[in-house]
Each structure stands twice: as C-alpha cells, then as structure tokens.
Amino acid sequence: MPNPQSDLALAVDNLSLSLSGKPILKQLVLELSRGxxxxxxxxxxxxxxxxxxxxxxxxxxxTGSIVVNGRLVAGKQSIPPQQRNIGFIFQDYALFPHMxxxxxxxxxxxxxxxxxxxxxxxxxxxxxxxxxxxxxYPHQLSGGQQQRVALARALAPKPSVLLMDEPFSNIDAQLKxxxxxxxKSIFKKANVSCIFVTHAKGEAFAFAxxxxxxxxxxxxxxxxxxxxxxxxxxVAVAEFMECGNVLxxxxxxxxxxxxxxxxxxxxLFKPEWxxxxxxxxGVRVKNIEQIFNGREYFVDITIDNDQLQSVKMVSQHLLxxxxxxxxxxxxxxxxxxxxx
Amino acid sequence: MNNKRYRFNFLTRSPHNxxxxxxxxxxxxxxxxxxxxxxxxxxxIYLVITSTFSGEVDDSFNEIKATVLNHYILxxxxxxxxxxxxxxxxxxxxxxxxxxxxxxxxKLLQVLLxxxxxxxxxxxxxxxxxxxxFAGPIQRWLRLTFEWQRPSDYWFFDVRSVSGACIMLALxxxxxxxxxxxxxxxxxxxxxxxxAQMLGASxxxxxxxxxLPLVRPALxxxxxxxxxxxxxxxxxxxxxxxxxxxxxxxxxxxxxxxxLTAAKLSxxxxxxxxxxxxxxxxSRRQQQYFTEKSATDVSDRAEPTTKQLCIIWGxxxxxxxxxxxxxxxxxxxxVLDYWHQNTQSQLxxxxxxxxxxxxxxxxxxxxxxxxxxxxxRITLSKLSSIKLSLSSLGYVIPGTVLAIGLLIPLGSADLMxxxxxxxxxxxxxxxxxxxxxxxxxxxxxxxxxxxxxGSVQSAYEQIxxxxxxxxxMLGASxxxxxxxxxxxxxxxxxxxxxxxxxIECIKELPASLLLRPFxxxxxxxxxxxxxxxxxxxxxxxxxxxxxxxSMLPLLLLHRQNKGVS
Numbered sequence: 001m002p003n004p005q006s007d008l009a010l011a012v013d014n015l016s017l018s019l020s021g022k023p024i025l026k027q028l029v030l031e032l033s034r035g036x037x038x039x040x041x042x043x044x045x046x047x048x049x050x051x052x053x054x055x056x057x058x059x060x061x062x063t064g065s066i067v068v069n070g071r072l073v074a075g076k077q078s079i080p081p082q083q084r085n086i087g088f089i090f091q092d093y094a095l096f097p098h099m100x101x102x103x104x105x106x107x108x109x110x111x112x113x114x115x116x117x118x119x120x121x122x123x124x125x126x127x128x129x130x131x132x133x134x135x136x137y138p139h140q141l142s143g144g145q146q147q148r149v150a151l152a153r154a155l156a157p158k159p160s161v162l163l164m165d166e167p168f169s170n171i172d173a174q175l176k177x178x179x180x181x182x183x184k185s186i187f188k189k190a191n192v193s194c195i196f197v198t199h200a201k202g203e204a205f206a207f208a209x210x211x212x213x214x215x216x217x218x219x220x221x222x223x224x225x226x227x228x229x230x231x232x233x234x235v236a237v238a239e240f241m242e243c244g245n246v247l248x249x250x251x252x253x254x255x256x257x258x259x260x261x262x263x264x265x266x267x268l269f270k271p272e273w274x275x276x277x278x279x280x281x282g283v284r285v286k287n288i289e290q291i292f293n294g295r296e297y298f299v300d301i302t303i304d305n306d307q308l309q310s311v312k313m314v315s316q317h318l319l320x321x322x323x324x325x326x327x328x329x330x331x332x333x334x335x336x337x338x339x340x
Numbered sequence: 341m342n343n344k345r346y347r348f349n350f351l352t353r354s355p356h357n358x359x360x361x362x363x364x365x366x367x368x369x370x371x372x373x374x375x376x377x378x379x380x381x382x383x384x385i386y387l388v389i390t391s392t393f394s395g396e397v398d399d400s401f402n403e404i405k406a407t408v409l410n411h412y413i414l415x416x417x418x419x420x421x422x423x424x425x426x427x428x429x430x431x432x433x434x435x436x437x438x439x440x441x442x443x444x445x446x447k448l449l450q451v452l453l454x455x456x457x458x459x460x461x462x463x464x465x466x467x468x469x470x471x472x473x474f475a476g477p478i479q480r481w482l483r484l485t486f487e488w489q490r491p492s493d494y495w496f497f498d499v500r501s502v503s504g505a506c507i508m509l510a511l512x513x514x515x516x517x518x519x520x521x522x523x524x525x526x527x528x529x530x531x532x533x534x535x536a537q538m539l540g541a542s543x544x545x546x547x548x549x550x551x552l553p554l555v556r557p558a559l560x561x562x563x564x565x566x567x568x569x570x571x572x573x574x575x576x577x578x579x580x581x582x583x584x585x586x587x588x589x590x591x592x593x594x595x596x597x598x599x600l601t602a603a604k605l606s607x608x609x610x611x612x613x614x615x616x617x618x619x620x621x622x623s624r625r626q627q628q629y630f631t632e633k634s635a636t637d638v639s640d641r642a643e644p645t646t647k648q649l650c651i652i653w654g655x656x657x658x659x660x661x662x663x664x665x666x667x668x669x670x671x672x673x674x675v676l677d678y679w680h681q682n683t684q685s686q687l688x689x690x691x692x693x694x695x696x697x698x699x700x701x702x703x704x705x706x707x708x709x710x711x712x713x714x715x716x717r718i719t720l721s722k723l724s725s726i727k728l729s730l731s732s733l734g735y736v737i738p739g740t741v742l743a744i745g746l747l748i749p750l751g752s753a754d755l756m757x758x759x760x761x762x763x764x765x766x767x768x769x770x771x772x773x774x775x776x777x778x779x780x781x782x783x784x785x786x787x788x789x790x791x792x793x794g795s796v797q798s799a800y801e802q803i804x805x806x807x808x809x810x811x812x813m814l815g816a817s818x819x820x821x822x823x824x825x826x827x828x829x830x831x832x833x834x835x836x837x838x839x840x841x842x843i844e845c846i847k848e849l850p851a852s853l854l855l856r857p858f859x860x861x862x863x864x865x866x867x868x869x870x871x872x873x874x875x876x877x878x879x880x881x882x883x884x885x886x887x888x889x890s891m892l893p894l895l896l897l898h899r900q901n902k903g904v905s
Binding site: 056057058080081082083084085086087088090091092094096097098107108110111153154157 | 529531532534535536537538539540541542545549550553554556
C-alpha cells in the first residue's frame with residue numbers, strides 16, 4: 001500500500017482492465033509527484049486514454065488500486081468520479097455550449113457561497129488571462145481561448161490532479177508552442193500536478209517533467225525525457241522513441257570493425273555521434289536519402305550488406321550523393337547497451 | 341444556401357439571356373404557380389383588410405366578439421399548452437431511456453413508441469369516451485362495486501373536456517417530441533456528461549443542468565410542432581364539444597354562413613401560428629452551437645438495474661397501450677362485432693374516391709417539387725429560392741384556415757365565371773371551382789407541397805453540381821441533363837415525396853370537411869361523420885385503414901433514422 005504521507009499526488013498500482021474480453025491494461029504501475037507534469041506517451045491504441053479514464057473514475061479497473069492525494073479512490077473501495085476531486089480536460093474541451101464562460105468555470109463550485117464562487121471564478125479567469133471574458137459564450141471564443149476556459153473550469157475546484165486527454169491535438173502547430181508555454185507558466189503558478197496523454201513525442205519533450213512511455217497496456221519506461229532518449233529500457237522503446245540505430249554486436253561490427261563489444265545484446269548508436277569519411281575501402285553504399293529539418297540533415301544511408309541495411313545519422317551539410325561509393329563509419333562515443 | 345460555394349462555376353451561373361425561351365416559360369410557370377399556392381393566405385389578408393376599410397358591418401363577428409371569442413381563444417391556448425405539457429410528460433422520460441440506456445428490446449420499443457403518430461386523435465377520443473363515460477364499463481363497474489347511484493355520488497374524470505382533449509392530442513402527437521429528443525440525446529457527446537461528472541455534479545444535477553438544456557433546440561422544435569398541430573386540431577375538440585378557434589371558424593362558415601367572420605377568425609389563428617413559428621426559428625438559430633459532432637458509442641449507454649428496467653417497461657407500455665394498443669384493439673372488436681355494417685357500407689366507394697384525390701394531389705405536388713427545385717438548381721437566384729420557400733408555406737396553415745382561404749378566391753372566381761357565361765348566353769356552370777373536388781385537390785396541394793419539396797430538395801443537394809457541368813461539357817442540353825442525369829438519381833426521393841403526400845391527403849380531415857362537394861366523402865370525413873354521430877362502431881374498418889396507411893411513412897422514417905439509433 002502506498003504511504004499517504006508521501007509527497008505523491010497520485011499512485012497507481014497493479015492496474016488491470018479488460019474491455020469486452022480484450023486486455024487493455026496489464027498490471028500497470030504509475031506515480032506522480034506533487035507539482036509535476038507527467039506525460040503518458042504511446043502509439044494510438046496502447047491504452048493511454050483508458051488509464052486516464054480509470055484514474056478519473058469513468059472506467060472501473062478489474063484489479064489494482066489508485067490513490068489520489070493519499071486517499072484510496074479505486075481498489076478495495078471505489079469512489080465515484082464526482083467525489084474524486086480530479087480535474088479533466090477533454091480532447092474537444094467539452095465546454096457546455098449553453099452556459100457562459102463564467103457559468104462554465106463556476107459549474108464545479110456549487111459548494112461555495114455566492115460571493116466566494118464569484119471571487120474564485122474571477123481568480124481563475126485571471127489565471128488563464130481571460131479576465132473580462134466571463135459573459136461570453138464558448139462559441140464566441142477562439143480555439144486557444146476555449147482551451148484556456150476548459151483549463152480554468154478544471155482548475156477552479158482546486159483538483160488534486162489534473163488529467164488532460166490529447167490537449168494539443170486540436171491546435172495548429174504555430175499556436176501550439178505558445179499554448180504550451182502559457183500552460184506551463186499557469187501550472188507553475190498554481191502548483192498543478194498533471195498527467196497528460198499524447199502520441200506526439202514533440203509535445204511530450206516540450207511539456208513534461210517526466211515521461212511514461214506506454215506500449216501495449218503497460219508502462220515500458222518511466223523517466224526524464226533525456227533519460228528516455230539516451231538510455232531506452234528496451235528495443236521497443238528505442239524504436240518508438242526513435243532514439244537511433246539499434247544494432248546487434250555483429251551488425252555493429254559491419255560499421256565499426258575496430259569496436260570491441262564484449263556483451264551480446266542490442267546496442268544503441270545515436271545518429272549525432274556517427275561520422276563518415278568517403279574512401280576506397282569502406283562499406284559499399286547503395287542509396288542516400290537526406291531530409292532537412294531547418295537546422296540539420298537527417299541522413300538515411302542504405303548500404304550493401306547482408307546483416308545491416310540502413311544507418312541513420314545527422315549531418316550539418318548536404319552530402320554530395322553522386323560522388324560517394326564507399327564509406328568508413330566512426331562512432332565518437334560509447335554505445336549504450338539496452339538491457340532487456 | 342450553397343450559392344457561395346458555386347459562385348465561380350461558369351456553367352451553372354451563366355448570364356440570364358442565354359437561358360432561352362423554354363426557360364422563360366419555366367420561370368413564368370413557377371411564378372404563377374407560386375402565386376396560386378400562396379393565394380389562400382393572401383386572400384384572407386385581402387378580404388379582412390378591404391372589409392375593414394370599406395366599413396362593412398359584420399354582425400356575426402361582432403356578436404362572437406362580444407360573447408364567446410375570448411372563451412374560444414382561451415380554449416385554443418389551453419388545448420395547445422395542455423397538449424404540449426402532457427406530451428412532455430410522455431416523451432421526455434421515454435426518449436431519455438431509449439437513448440441513454442442499453443437493454444433488451446430497446447430498438448423495438450423505439451419503433452413502437454413512434455407508431456401512435458398514426459392514430460387520429462378523434463378516434464382515440466371516441467374510444468376513451470365509450471370507455472370512461474357514465475354509461476361506460478369502468479364507471480358501471482365502479483357504481484356496482486361501491487353501490488353509487490347517481491353521478492353526484494362520486495367524482496370521475498370527464499374525458500369530454502379541455503383536459504381530455506389535451507390528453508387525446510398528446511397521446512397522438514408526443515411521438516414528434518420523442519423522435520427529436522431520442523435523436524438529440526443520442527447525439528449528445530458523452531464527454532459533456534463526463535466533464536460535468538468530473539466537476540463533482542450528481543446524476544440528477546447533470547440531467548437538469550447539462551443534458552436537458554443541451555437538447556433545448558430539439559425540445560422547442562418538438563413542442564412547437566405539437567403546439568401547431570394541437571392548435572389546428574378540429575376533429576377532437578369538435579367531438580368533445582370544446583369550442584376553440586377552429587370550431588368557431590367551422591361554425592362561422594357552415595352555421596352563420598359568413599365568410600368574412602371565418603376569415604377574421606382564420607387570420608387570428610394564423611397570427612398564433614406565426615408566433616409559434618417565430619419561437620421555433622429562434623431556437624433553430626441556436627441549434628448550430630448546440631449540436632455535437634461526436635455520436636454516442638454503445639459503451640456510453642448505461643445498463644439499467646432490474647428496478648429501473650421495471651419502471652422503463654412499465655411506463656413505456658402504459659404510454660404505448662393507451663396511445664395505440666387499446667384504441668386499435670377496440671377498433672378490431674368493433675369490426676368483429678359489427679362486421680356486416682362495416683363491410684356493407686359505402687366504405688369502399690369512399691376509399692376509392694379518397695385514393696383518386698390523393699393520387700392526383702400527390703402527383704401535382706411531386707411535379708411542383710421537381711420543377712421548382714430544378715429552377716432553383718439552374719438559376720441559383722434569390723428569387724427562385726424565395727419561390728421555393730413560398731410554395732412550402734401552406735404546411736403551417738391549419739386545414740380549417742386553408743379551406744376558408746381557398747373559398748374566398750374560388751368563390752369569387754365562380755361568381756365571375758358564371759356572370760361571364762350569362763353575358764354570352766351560355767348555360768351557367770354553378771360552383772365549378774369552389775364546390776367541386778378541384779377545391780379539395782388544391783387544398784391538398786397547397787397544404788402538403790412542403791413535404792414533397794423537402795424530400796426532393798434534400799435529394800437534389802446530394803447530387804454534386806459538377807455532374808451537371810460534366811454533362812453540359814459533353815454537349816447535353818439543360819433538359820437532357822435533367823432527364824438523363826438528375827431525374828434517375830431523384831427517383832427514390834420523388835417516390836418518397838409522392839407517398840408521403842398521398843398518405844397525408846388520405847388522413848386530412850378539417851379542410852376536407854369544409855371543402856368536400858355535396859354528397860361526397862373522403863375516407864377520413866366518412867370515419868369522422870360516423871364518430872360524430874356516435875356510430876364509429878360501424879366505420880371502425882375505415883379508421884383501421886387510416887391508421888394502417890399512416891403507419892407506412894413512420895416505418896419509412898424509422899428506416900432513414902436507423903443510422904442515428
């Protein structure tokens with residue numbers, strides 16, 4: 001049992017759930033510290049949203065326990081969603097179209113007195129920088145403003161944990177970065193503990209303090225963004241996170257003949273540490289594809305070898321493809337051994 | 341409508357002078373036709389205004405105004421509001437259960453609960469009178485059991501009253517609200533409910549503050565439909581001797597013989613209808629903000645507990661039983677008991693003439709729908725879309741009012757025609773327009789064109805305009821495009837339009853009662869005559885026929901709605 005005195009905002013233990021006979025969550029474990037933003041990152045269909053719904057109480061898990069702010073909400077006892085004190089921001093915001101912005105924000109404050117309620121609504125409007133918008137209706141607001149109303153509405157009852165389902169998926173790329181910065185500063189101000197779900201790595205890196213990579217109903221790895229990128233826990237994580245070239249010792253020998261890899265297993269070779277030289281005796285090249293991202297080139301080299309077909313690397317300048325026939329590879333770091 | 345999208349389409353929007361003579365004829369035809377279709381409404385206004393300015397003394401209207409007019413208006417309003425109130429009680433819970441709960445037989449229940457729409461309210465009214473009257477089986481049993489003697493010994497609900505009329509009308513009309521509400525409740529995003537739940541609201545609070553307000557547009561549209569139908573009702577209130585504006589119009593013409601009085605009362609009624617329409621329009625405008633994109637996934641429906649299941653079925657079967665099963669069962673009993681009277685009557689002859697009229701009216705309405713919509717498609721002009729909306733106007737005019745509105749111009753036309761014939765020493769033709777089936781057919785066309793228009797218009801919108809352009813680029817004339825490209829794709833919609841109008845014509849009562857020629861009956865006037873002579877037993881087969889015919893479009897409607905349910 002988790003310790004109620006700990007500084008955990010949320011502790012999920014051994015959570016399992018099957019929907020119509022299909023296991024969706026398999027003994028999932030997750031913890032969230034106070035004031036932290038945690039990203040549940042995973043491909044679609046891995047069960048991310050299901051985890052959120054279990055925490056919120058919109059779904060009842062088959063086994064396992066959920067503790068919010070030291071209080072057991074699912075497990076031996078089950079507390080209905082309306083009593084869990086959890087904020088939820090839905091993908092399409094689910095603002096009530098027949099209520100004004102102020103009425104939307106005040107909806108979860110029915111226990112407060114009239115004046116306290118008005119005060120809190122005002123406070124929340126200011127928090128999300130929408131002071132003066134209280135009398136508008138949701139359809140009169142832009143998409144970004146609507147999201148901030150949804151945020152204010154969810155934060156107004158001072159929830160122990162805030163859950164967000166794909167919060168940035170409806171916002172175009174230009175606005176997204178600005179929204180994230182705004183949200184982040186609001187979260188710091190209000191000391192919000194939050195879990196958000198996304199399938200986009202960029203959003204996870206930009207917004208989360210910690211990331212939980214979710215694959216096939218379970219947390220495959222939990223850690224800080226840097227840790228995930230440099231030290232993936234499994235080949236599956238490395239591939240989903242696109243950490244770099246995952247090679248066996250034999251495959252690595254093809255590229256780096258002088259490298260002594262004593263342990264068998266999968267090794268991570270990060271693209272940014274790979275260098276090449278065009279020579280007469282290296283590995284024969286079949287094709288080179290280069291994609292410019294605005295800062296550097298992502299290079300995908302197809303080589304003529306039975307054991308290894310492709311190598312990914314990064315280059316500061318465009319390679320002149322026609323001239324290259326054979327390449328020598330160098331690795332300027334120690335490769336990371338992925339422990340299975 | 342879609343004008344903006346096709347603004348740059350050079351083929352569908354060419355300069356007017358390239359349309360040619362045939363098209364000028366088409367435009368003239370639709371203009372004249374539209375004027376004919378709005379003639380009843382115009383005539384009412386014209387007659388009332390001219391008589392006011394000419395200072396014509398209208399004794400019968402003054403008499404009504406001094407004595408019973410307020411009472412009539414009050415009754416009309418009471419019947420209207422009462423029917424809406426009862427319909428709400430019947431429709432809201434049933435619609436809620438059918439859209440938010442998952443239980444065995446839900447889909448069947450959903451279809452069954454729509455069917456009472458086929459029940460003419462005066463037929464149920466007649467049967468409940470039989471059942472609940474002083475001489476009826478229930479009161480007889482009560483008197484026997486409790487040994488009461490006279491009516492003064494006990495209180496019993498009087499069906500033949502305003503509240504009785506409200507209940508009968510609500511039992512026949514609640515399906516409108518039920519249909520709209522099930523649709524709206526099912527389309528409601530489950531996230532709305534979840535969001536409210538996450539903010540700490542109880543189930544009860546969510547229902548009253550989120551789920552019910554979100555279906556407000558459907559609620560208002562359904563209620564205004566019911567209000568309009570209840571206001572326009574003639575059969576039930578006349579049967580129950582509840583005097584309303586509709587019965588007053590009927591009496592003004594047939595008893596007092598004053599067309600002007602009838603016209604004045606009709607105009608009042610039209611104003612009431614306009615009021616309802618205005619409220620409805622306001623709520624339609626709001627609807628765009630209320631509709632949700634997401635459809636309910638099945639898992640969102642709750643499983644009812646056994647207790648809830650008992651309540652659901654108990655309530656739904658009570659509604660269904662009293663609105664449909666009991667009256668229909670009674671009619672079957674009548675048919676069996678009075679088999680001879682039912683089959684040896686003139687029923688078949690009236691059925692045939694009814695079908696004849698309905699076929700003609702439905703054909704005309706379908707052709708109007710095709711021609712008017714085709715013009716709108718070719719020109720995309722404001723004028724043609726105005727013509728299209730004007731031609732649908734008749735649907736909101738109550739049958740009684742429409743009949744009076746038609747009698748005014750057709751009567752004067754007959755008068756003029758006969759004078760003209762006398763001048764040329766020709767034999768007079770009498771009331772060839774106002775006193776023949778012509779008036780009846782015109783009334784049907786005016787009243788039900790909107791149904792055909794709606795069906796054909798939505799089918800037209802399904803056909804991309806680029807198909808027309810492609811055919812034109814391949815050398816087809818406009819007529820060929822219509823014949824070879826559009827018409828084949830419109831065929832199902834035209835068939836639906838024909839069928840719907842046909843059925844409405846068979847059911848139509850108030851206008852038919854006022855306009856039918858001497859010694860002529862339609863199926864519904866025949867059944868109604870028997871009901872008002874307290875002999876429905878002998879026309880029960882006719883009533884069953886009307887109900888059976890009316891059920892056809894409901895099943896059709898259900899098939900179209902299947903995607904939603």
